[in-house]
Amino acid sequence: MGLTSTKLELLVGVLAVAALACTIWFWPRLAGKSWRAVVGRVGTLVVDQVLTLVVIGLLVNNYFGFYGSWEDLIGTQTGSAPITLASGGHASGVQVLSSRPAKGGRIEQVIVPGPTTHLSEQAYVWVPSAYGKKKDYRFPVVVALTGYPGDPRNLITRENLPNRMADAIAAHQIPPTILVMMRPSVVLPRDTECVDVPNGPQVLSYFATDVKQALAASYRVALDREYWGLIGGSTGAYCALKIAMTHPEEYSAAVSLSGYYKTIIDRTTGDLFGGDKSLEQKNDLMWRLANLPSPPVNVLVTSSKKGEANYKSTLAFLAAVKPPMQASSLILPSGGHNFNTWDRELPQALPWLAQQLHAPAPARLTTQPTGDGVSS
Structure with missing residues (x-):
């Protein structure tokens, strides 16, 4: 059974209840002072507590999407996959694994290769x-990023992004836009914080350039920066801001949901900078605002006055922004670092981002991608 399967939750839940019932039933027999009785009492309590903690852990993991499989949990999943040529596609394009109808369009499960970063x-x-109707048009793209470790399926099941996008398009709030849902942790179990690690994975470059090129080789999308935006939560929020600020020639707008502004270094990241203080500074968004030319991007940052640890740092970030960069904010009175808070922010944040991008345009008016596309 999979780590996130309902059957596993039910099985462990039944075992926990059964263990508690057995403890109550046999407890009088374990009331003696002999060493066997003591060991029996300790053993039953340990079993009860372990099973209860496992049930709680499974429920919390499935709700927040920390780990998507046993491989994620034990750290044996590397995040890589074989790159093969998709039918009708190009070697530099995406590999389509599956496709299914969805509200207002369809959802394709793909592998996005990185020919320059080998990720x-x-x-x-x-x-x-509208993609299938306007066959001579190229479309804008929103790249949505999860937190760490994250599971891109949560962007569908928990944050409901495709349905939100479909509703906004149907209400004429935004133009038809392609939505790409990913996690920033491309070399799990390591958290790279979207850093180009010296002598390691070049994650920032992967999202800044490889992702765009691979999608352009498989879909009718425009490569111009005005057609590309990013949105993310938590680690994905930091990545979205950093990708846009460090590569404004590739992305023109970003949304940070409960994001932070400086690379986190802990046991999940290891040494990301190899002792290079200059590289560490360049990944500090506050340092960039104070010491480097302001990038010509539009960003939206969110926080809560009560419940979010990033409230003060978000105010400091907003105060540090200088033209031509533009920053807007969405500050809730209260809300924690979780999906419920982001669900309250997304009805405004997602349309805001799509509205910053250019509408679909005839191919002759946009930068031509390298491929003809695997989708129609």
């Missing part, structure tokens, strides 16, 4: 129904 990652691509 690859699974993604879910929501393609609006």
Whole structure:
């Protein structure tokens, strides 16, 4: 059974209840002072507590999406995948694993290769129904990133991004836009914080350039920066801001949901900078605002006055922004670092991002991608 399966939750839950019932039933027999009785009492309590903790752990993991499989949990999943040629596609394009109808369009499960960084990652691509109708048009793209370790499926099941996008398009709030849902942790179990690690994975470059090129080789998307935006939560929020600020020639807008502004270094990241203080500074967004030219990007940052640890740092970030960069904020009165808070922010944040991008345009008016596309 899979780590996130309902059957596993039910099985462990039944075992926990059964163990508690057995403890109550046999407890009088274990009331003696002999060493066997003492060991029996300790053993039953340990079993009860372990099973209860496992049930709680499974429920919390499935709710927040920390780990998507046993391989994620024990650290044996590397995040890589074989790159093969998709039918009708190009060697530099995505590998389509599956496709299914969805509200307002369809969802394709793909592998996005990185020919320059030699990285690859699974993604879910929501393609609006207008894509099949305007065959001579190229479309804008929103790249959505999870937190760490994250599971891109949570962007569908927990944050409901495809349905939100479909509703906004149907309400004429935004133009038809392709949605790409990924996690930033492309070399799990390591958290790279979207850093180009010296002598290691070049994660920032992967998202800044490889992802765009691979998608352009498989879908009718425009490569111009005005057609590309990013949105993310937690670690994905930091990555979205950093990718846009460090590569404004590739992305023109970003949304940070409960994001932070400086690389986190802990046991999950290891040494990301190899002692290079200059590289560490360049990944500090506050340092960039104070010491480097302001990038010509539009960003939206969110926080809560009560419940979010990033409230003060978000105010400091907003105060540090200088033209031509533009920053907007969405500050809730209260809300924690969780999906419930982001669900309250997304009805405004997602349309805001899509509205910053150019609408679909005839191919002759946009930068031509390298491929003709695997989708229609």
